[in-house]
Amino acid sequence: MPHTDQMRLFHSFAMLVIVLVVAVIGVADRQWQTGTLVDVATKRSPWVGDPSSGTGPLTTRPTRPVMPEVAVYVIETEDRRIELEDIVAIGSRDSFELHVAVGGPVTFALSKKTAYIRLAEGKEYRVRVTRNTPRTKR
Secondary structure (H helix, E strand, C coil), rough: CCCHHHHHHHHHHHHHHHHHHHHHHHHHCCCCEEEEEEEEEEECCCCCCCCCCCCCCCCCCCCCCCCCCEEEEEEECCCCCEEECCCCCCCCCCCCCCCCCCCEEEEEEEECCEEECCCCCCEEEEEEEEEEECCCCC
């Protein structure tokens, strides 16, 4: 049975629907919890690309590569202290450092070494979990 353009379109549409359903189910499976953002700092990371670098004119003298700065966050819950590192450089459009305030509540979900931060308007950001330890009582 030969494939027609309509059949190809139908198959493409069906695959798109399946991918969207799987993505929505994956998001729905996250166990959201709340904590308090207790610290924000910066550090240089060799694992993140520099947002200011890009294609440009070639120079004749070599330049020393600069490690971009990333935001580092600490969230505390009733029983955990979670240290997070942004996966994009500060100033990148995908960074959320301007959307959070120290001392404020944070909604997040953990998935192994990845954390998802959800802002009040529903936008989510992915960050790297660098440390997840029991909270020491003060």
